[in-house]
Amino acid sequence: MDTSPASSTSTEDNQKAPRAYWFALGFISMGVTMVMIDATIVNVAIPQITADLKLVPTDIQWINSIYALVFASLLISVGKLGDSIGRRLIFVTGVLIFVLASVIAATAQTGEVIIAGRALQGVGGAMMITSSLSLLNTMFRGKDRAIAFAIWGATVGTVAALGPLLGGFLTSSYSWRWAFLINVPIAIVSITGALFLAPESKDSVSKPGLDLPGVLLSSFGLGALIFGLIEGQNYGWWAPRGSDIAIGPFSWPIEAISPVPIAFALSLLALFLFIRIEASRAAEKQVVTLDLTLFKIRSFAWGNLIGLCIMFGEFGMILTLPIYLQNGLGFTALKAGATTAFIMLGALIAAPASGKFTQALGPLAVVRTGLILEVIAMIGVGATYSADATQMQFAPWLLLFGAGVGLGTAQLVNVILRDVPVNESGQASGTQSTSRQVGTALGVAVLGAVLWTTLGSTLTTALQKPEIGFSAQQASGVSDAVVQSSGVIINANPEAVPADQLISAQYGEAVQTAAEESFATATAYATYVGAGFVAVGVLGTVVGMRRRRDESDHSEEQPAAHQTHSETVATTSSTETTQPAQSSPIT
DSSP states (O other): OOOSHHHHHHHHHHOOOOHHHHHHHHHHHHHHHHHHHHHHHHHHHHHHHHHHHTOOHHHHHHHHHHHHHHHHHHHHHHHHHHHHHOHHHHHHHHHHHHHHHHHHHHTOOSHHHHHHHHHHHHHHHHHHHHHHHHHHHHHOOHHHHHHHHHHHHHHHHHHHHHHHHHHHHHHHHSOTTHHHHTHHHHHHHHHHHHHHHSOEEEEOSSOOSOOHHHHHHHHHHHHHHHHHHHHHHHHOSSSOSSSOOEETTEEOOOSSSOHHHHHHHHHHHHHHHHHHHHHHHHHTTOOOSSOGGGGGSHHHHHHHHHHHHHHHHHHHHHTHHHHIIIIISOOOHHHHHHHHHHHHHHHHHHHHHHHHHHHHHOHHHHHHHHHHHHHHHHHHHHHHOOTTOOHHHHHHHHHHHHHHIIIIIHHHHHHHHTTSOGGGHHHHHHHHHHHHHHHHHHHHHHHHHHHHHHHHHHHHHHHTSTTTOOOHHHHHHHHHHHHHTTTHHHHOOTTTSOGGGSHHHHHOHHHHHHHHHHHHHHHHHHHHHHHHHHHHHHHHHHHTSOOOTTSOTTOOOOOTTSOOHHHHHHOTTSEEEEOOTTSOOOO
16 A cells, blocks of 8 residues: 555545535534624624713724734634644634623623623634634545635635625614624524534644743733734824823823833734743743744745735725725715625635635635735725715726635635644644734734825815915814814715714815815725735745645645644544544544
8 A cells, every 4th residue: 555645645635524524614604704794893883882882982992902902812822722622612612702792792881891792702703713724624635625715715705894784784774782692693503513513623642731921922912912003093103192092991101102112012022032932842842832833834934924915905995995985985884885795795706616726726826816816906996986986886896806805815724724734723723813813903004094194195285275275284184183083074974974064064065075085095095005915915925835846736845843734644643533423534
């Protein structure tokens, strides 16, 4: 019998997953939908939440920020935990925590309670995302894995676009509380399916135990980094923006410097110590939170960098499009959500073909094709922004963007994890999710700054032209008011802002036109910058993931210290797995 690595790889590629696993994939993806929907649905519900609970601006900021902050800071830690105690256990526990947090938020009567619910949602969300990826990495092989990751990636890429549509419908027709309560039936179905159909698996190769310093340092370092990226625009990147800065219930005591550079410094220190301690513990054969030798795997190292660039760029449109549709063009929340749903439609059309294209061309070629489509679509959307743009003018570009997501983003996880040893799939999944979250936070921070800075400067210049004739001080005052309202006073729907508070009512039609044109220009610039970062991701797939001539289509060069995925399949005793009786053995 041929037991060579090539033979093992061929056997893996031809191995078919049991039917139960495909049903399990559906239930796992259903759980992930809660995480992705809640990432966007709350933004649409914020106006009703604010009015109902009498929230102050600080409450609103933390409702949006605390979820991403907790979520990103825990990804690596909970990924490693899933490897150690059971990936299905972590997934189901994450769903339970998430739905409990959703009920807390839905029944909240104060801002503090809803913020606590959102923080707890971040814990559950981190557990679900990392464990769902590592479960897929152990359940599927070869061609089946490409299809499975395509389904998972399409879920992640498209359901985010469904959030504004669903949020607009629920808040308009019922109550903002249903934006959270919708998670209850989804959670019940997801937990039931996962428990009965998904196999339990965990790492029995690595040394058991807990790396407490690694967990604390990674969580604190990533949390401080995400805090700085998200809050830089609010608190000031260096000098404090205002004299009454508060972080939650606490007042900031330092007048000379904002909390943001302090957060960055603490993050840099914590992550430096984390890397040093992890390297030291690995040298001493102790338990580690993150195996740094994973980054010797070229596809994993470059894939994380590419994922960061892609998420940075994609949020150039995902962030700015709904804002412009509602505040620039006056779309209702429901109409804006229906417009962004074209992204979901494009992804749903492309995702089924992703698996077949992957089998024919390889996952890297599919990723590259999808990203190129995204770049073209983002440039098209940027060119469409204007004061009289219509829903149908955006539609073809958003469909193309969704198709790119359904191809590129869906298979990116497959590319990143394909050469990672199965027993380390949890921490590897957490690491790649963390890099993407950091990219998202960077995109929100940097592209948000591009949008509002460009809007302010462009509008200030336009208002000083002879046809309007504002002084520099007048122009600056109007521009500041527009930026501080996030563009709401330009052309928001009457449901959001009374007509007498709009610019047209306060300053006349000429100023209104200048504001609309400036908003369109600024949003286009932010989208173009985002497209540039996705293009960098395309370049990374060419430069960083080129295969050597002696490498096959389905394997990467592996560090000597690691066992490849196909080798792990051959070593049936390396990972403990409990599975349904009708299922074939997997590690």
